[in-house]
Amino acid sequence: MVESQSLGQNGYLKCSNRLLIQWGTYNGATTGNTSIKLPLSFCDTTYSVIPVIMTEASEYATRSAMPYxxxxxxxxxxxxxxxxxxxxxxxxxxxxxxxxxxK
Incomplete structure (x- = not known):
């Protein structure tokens, strides 16, 4: 059952069984390493995060985003x-x- 939700570009779905799903887009102008703030805090650091780089179709480069x-x-x-x-x-x-x- 859904406890609360925010369905925007940077959002979350918080379930009554303590499951928390979050998503978003970072459009910062910095280069290289960056810190991304979550909409809500997780209970600890065992959560999984999957970042994906946005690229242009005409671009001939391989790009990667690695959480560290x-x-x-x-x-x-x-x-x-x-x-x-x-x-x-x-x-x-x-x-x-x-x-x-x-939490």
């Missing part, structure tokens, strides 16, 4: 790109999905 640190209320992501001739930190938008339990 988590707290109950945020997670950090390293954004990188690779082309045939270069690699480095990326500034692409990140869509993310997280699932765990709430």
């Amino acid at each position: 640190s988590k707290t109950e209320s945020s997670f950090a992501v390293r954004r990188r790109y690779v082309t045939e001739t270069a690699s480095g930190d990326a500034s692409s938008s990140v869509m993310w999905f997280a699932i765990g339990c709430w």
